[in-house]
Amino acid sequence: MERTLSYVEAIREATDQEMERDPAVVVFGLDVDDPKAIQGTTRGLVEKYGPERVFGTPLSEDAMTGVAVGMALAGLRPIHVHIRMDFLMLAMNQLVNVAAKSRYMYGGQVQVPIVVRSMIGKSWGQGAQHSQGLYSFFMHVPGLKVVAPATPYDAKGCLVHAIRDNDPVMYVEHRLLHFQKGPVPERLYSVPPGRARVTAAGKDATLVGISYMQVECLRAQRYLEDAGIAAEVIDPIWLSPLDTETIVESVRKTGHLCVVDNGWSTCGAGAEIVARVAEHFQGSRAIKVKRLGFAPVTCPPTPALEDLYYPNARTIASAVFDLVNGKGQSWQPEERRELQEIEFKGPF
Amino acid sequence: MTERFYRSLYRIRRVEETIAEVYPTDKIKSPVHLSIGQEAVAVGVCEALRPKDVVFITYRSHAAYLAKGGDLRKMIAELYGKATGCAKGKGGSMHLIDAAHGVMGASAVVGTTIANAVGYAYAVKLRRRDQVVVSFFGDGGTDEGVFHESMNFAALKGLPIIFVCENNFYAIHTHQNRRQKLANICGRARAYGMPAERIEGNDVFRIHERVRDAVGALGAGASGPFFFECLTYRLKEHVGPNEDYHLGYRRREEAEPWIAGDPVRRLAAMLDGARRARIEDEVEAEIRDAFAFAEASPFPEAAELFTDVTET
Ligand SMILES: Cc1ncc(C[n+]2csc(CCOP(=O)(O)OP(=O)(O)O)c2C)c(N)n1
Numbered sequence: 001m002e003r004t005l006s007y008v009e010a011i012r013e014a015t016d017q018e019m020e021r022d023p024a025v026v027v028f029g030l031d032v033d034d035p036k037a038i039q040g041t042t043r044g045l046v047e048k049y050g051p052e053r054v055f056g057t058p059l060s061e062d063a064m065t066g067v068a069v070g071m072a073l074a075g076l077r078p079i080h081v082h083i084r085m086d087f088l089m090l091a092m093n094q095l096v097n098v099a100a101k102s103r104y105m106y107g108g109q110v111q112v113p114i115v116v117r118s119m120i121g122k123s124w125g126q127g128a129q130h131s132q133g134l135y136s137f138f139m140h141v142p143g144l145k146v147v148a149p150a151t152p153y154d155a156k157g158c159l160v161h162a163i164r165d166n167d168p169v170m171y172v173e174h175r176l177l178h179f180q181k182g183p184v185p186e187r188l189y190s191v192p193p194g195r196a197r198v199t200a201a202g203k204d205a206t207l208v209g210i211s212y213m214q215v216e217c218l219r220a221q222r223y224l225e226d227a228g229i230a231a232e233v234i235d236p237i238w239l240s241p242l243d244t245e246t247i248v249e250s251v252r253k254t255g256h257l258c259v260v261d262n263g264w265s266t267c268g269a270g271a272e273i274v275a276r277v278a279e280h281f282q283g284s285r286a287i288k289v290k291r292l293g294f295a296p297v298t299c300p301p302t303p304a305l306e307d308l309y310y311p312n313a314r315t316i317a318s319a320v321f322d323l324v325n326g327k328g329q330s331w332q333p334e335e336r337r338e339l340q341e342i343e344f345k346g347p348f
Numbered sequence: 349m350t351e352r353f354y355r356s357l358y359r360i361r362r363v364e365e366t367i368a369e370v371y372p373t374d375k376i377k378s379p380v381h382l383s384i385g386q387e388a389v390a391v392g393v394c395e396a397l398r399p400k401d402v403v404f405i406t407y408r409s410h411a412a413y414l415a416k417g418g419d420l421r422k423m424i425a426e427l428y429g430k431a432t433g434c435a436k437g438k439g440g441s442m443h444l445i446d447a448a449h450g451v452m453g454a455s456a457v458v459g460t461t462i463a464n465a466v467g468y469a470y471a472v473k474l475r476r477r478d479q480v481v482v483s484f485f486g487d488g489g490t491d492e493g494v495f496h497e498s499m500n501f502a503a504l505k506g507l508p509i510i511f512v513c514e515n516n517f518y519a520i521h522t523h524q525n526r527r528q529k530l531a532n533i534c535g536r537a538r539a540y541g542m543p544a545e546r547i548e549g550n551d552v553f554r555i556h557e558r559v560r561d562a563v564g565a566l567g568a569g570a571s572g573p574f575f576f577e578c579l580t581y582r583l584k585e586h587v588g589p590n591e592d593y594h595l596g597y598r599r600r601e602e603a604e605p606w607i608a609g610d611p612v613r614r615l616a617a618m619l620d621g622a623r624r625a626r627i628e629d630e631v632e633a634e635i636r637d638a639f640a641f642a643e644a645s646p647f648p649e650a651a652e653l654f655t656d657v658t659e660t
Contacts, residue, residue, distance in 0.1 A: 030519075030520075030522075031520055031521065031522065034520060034521040034522055034597065035521055035595040035596055035597050036521070036595075056522055056526065056527075057527075058491035058527040058528065059458055059459070059488045059489070059491035059492050059519055059527070060491050060492060060493065061492075062493050063493060086456075086457055087457065089457075090457070090492075090493075090494075124377055124378075124379070125376070125377040125378025125379060125429065125440045125441065126378070126379055126440065126442065126456070127378075127438070127439060127440040127442065127443060127456070128438075128439075128443065128456075129442075129443075129455065129456040129457050130442075130456050266660070295653055295654075296657075296660070297653060297654060297657045298438070298657075300437065300438050300648075300652075300653060301377075301378055301429060301437065301438065301439065301440030301443075302429030302430070302433075302437030302438065302440075302647060302648055303377050303429055303647070304429060304437065304647030304648050304650075305437070305438075305648055305650070305652060305653045308650055308653050309653065
């Protein structure tokens with residue numbers, strides 16, 4: 001029988017099962033053992049595995065990242081957890097200059113199998129420093145793998161793969177996805193890089209939605225049905241290494257590509273995906289492309305501007321409509337209640 | 349002095365209590381980090397500062413913002429996300445700013461503004477300005493590397509800065525003793541080469557006196573920095589309007605001595621009834637006005653999304 005778990009439960013289960021299987025796996029980070037247990041994703045682990053393998057840390061992201069690297073060099077498989085992605089900025093030196101490079105730089109003598117879990121927020125008045133999707137920073141760096149699962153199934157499978165991977169993996173979660181529920185097998189399975197997933201089939205346009213934007217894209221696909229456009233929706237799942245092939249195959253069919261990023265467009269994941277597809281075709285197939293992402297400004301906390309800042313199902317549908325039918329049609333679907341955004345209530 | 353201090357303490361307390369009341373209505377869509385219980389630190393410190401002095405604060409800084417002279421109407425409007433807010437609705441509760449009154453900036457990322465305050469102090473020294481900088485941060489902030497690097501530099505350069513650690517013992521739900529082997533924040537400061545003193549944080553007069561002396565010394569040409577660790581206590585949850593003793597990370601009994609020593613009540617008892625009632629009435633009227641102002645204010649226009657943007 002198929003089980004349904006939340007994204008949070010899927011992460012918890014993957015961590016639990018991997019810790020059980022492999023005594024080298026340790027979990028640490030600010031608040032992993034506190035009463036809220038990182039939204040519940042680390043609940044019960046300290047009771048089960050003890051405070052040597054599961055522990056909270058001082059507020060020292062930079063040093064603790066370096067510590068994770070050191071642990072990994074000695075054979076552990078640390079999972080370092082950050083309740084917000086913004087805090088990774090404090091650990092850039094260790095991540096970019098050490099974790100990503102060590103295996104290469106030492107001629108293959110060492111490995112750094114660390115997992116860095118971090119969460120993206122959505123504004124709800126949190127503003128500038130708590131609403132950023134910064135995964136493209138890490139996609140830029142060879143030596144770092146980046147994954148942004150959108151479903152509970154992938155949350156578990158990708159985390160399992162990340163833990164077993166011998167290189168550093170940046171594992172990116174979105175707070176809104178934490179609420180999602182879906183089928184998750186109890187058995188241990190992994191979702192490795194190399195395969196993007198077609199989450200809705202269509203022939204007129206290819207929609208690639210990253211992280212939480214996968215949810216909005218699936219809603220946009222329904223809106224587009226009403227306008228007579230059959231959009232194919234793709235979840236890249238792993239952003240680095242990226243499965244370009246699945247996207248290329250889709251665009252070969254549809255001729256229209258819209259990438260919806262959960263971050264800014266400039267130098268973003270969308271830019272990379274569009275560039276790869278364009279490079280692939282080199283004019284052999286006429287294609288039209290579009291990137292959507294956060295407005296190119298600092299995230300505004302006021303609800304009045306927040307709506308304009310984030311892409312949503314209707315603005316995505318509208319952009320795809322223009323892509324397919326030519327610019328400036330200014331079609332935007334009527335809000336459909338049953339497709340509305342899931343409730344996001346603060347405080348966070 | 350007692351009257352002035354009481355007014356400021358009572359005002360901050362009542363502003364935050366009103367925020368906690370309004371919060372469940374969803375009119376304030378911005379996470380609030382209340383400092384109920386910690387007000388005496390902000391008041392004691394800021395009352396010792398001159399209008400030209402500046403403070404750098406954290407996300408838990410309604411108290412310091414108000415104590416330093418930040419505009420109450422603009423603060424509440426900012427929490428409401430209104431165009432009339434102190435940052436036009438673009439800062440939110442965690443990024444209060446009032447440059448005209450020397451409230452120079454807050455960061456949601458712990459420790460960040462410590463270095464910014466040190467940089468400001470460097471500029472003050474370079475320009476030979478008669479100005480003092482205060483950097484507020486929590487005990488959690490002292491875990492961060494930036495704290496240590498900033499302290500070292502400030503001491504090295506003899507900067508006119510006063511570090512104020514508001515030690516409420518917790519970083520979210522984690523006690524200081526689970527993050528630091530020794531409870532010796534002052535000792536760390538001394539190790540970098542500056543005088544450091546631990547003060548009971550409910551004692552607004554003591555804090556005021558010590559900070560005033562430090563400001564005076566810096567004004568007279570003494571070399572900084574100075575460091576104060578003020579022991580205090582947060583009575584509400586880390587973020588949000590409620591209490592959180594049920595979570596189990598701390599016991600209610602732990603709060604009792606702090607409630608018993610509540611500076612708002614302590615000072616209230618020092619004033620005669622009529623004077624006190626007058627202060628309270630005035631403050632209540634001001635608070636009603638500020639919330640009404642925030643309610644009545646417009647949200648920013650859509651075009652505002654693209655103002656104050658760095659062209660790229
Ligand atoms: C660099 C960084 N790491 C983690 C956090 C998450 N966080 C937010 S508030 C907080 C506690 C900080 O405690 P303290 O500095 O003592 O200040 P307090 O909240 O007690 O006033 C933490 C860990 C953060 N905001 N920034």
